[in-house]
Amino acid sequence: MNYNSLNDQLNALLNTDDFLVNSAQFCAFVFDEIKELNWAGFYFYRDELLQLGSFQGKPACNPIAMGKGVCGTAAESRKSILVEDVHQFPGHIACDAASNSELVIPLIKQGKLIGIFDMDSPKLSRFTTEDKEGMEKICQSYLDKTKFLYF
């Protein structure tokens, strides 16, 4: 995957600083461009919980407590988590039985936890360190472009 090209396209697509518009466009773009996904979307940190935001895929579990599942672990540690086989991750939260691998990127702006971006794949070991670094880069573009008035 050419994440530099994705980043350029994304910067053109995100032509507002509106939170809802940019979040919806971002997850639709990622889901469309990156192959072999069954879910891609946001959880935002509000009232000390991760609450479901814009996404593509099946309806998902909500809310997720800090420290729980892959999402809550990534949010709490503020570190990206790449899971080759979700069935081996202690405490993994299964929203869709089709998911086998997962990549979660924490979203931090000016030292504040905004939430996480989560991607699921039905394919085992779908995500590589190239995907992790590429997704960190494009999530940063989303954060830079977007105003978070409520966080």
Ligand code: SME
């Ligand atoms: N699998 C995640 C839950 C969110 S869904 O995959 C959309 C987790 O373990 O945190």
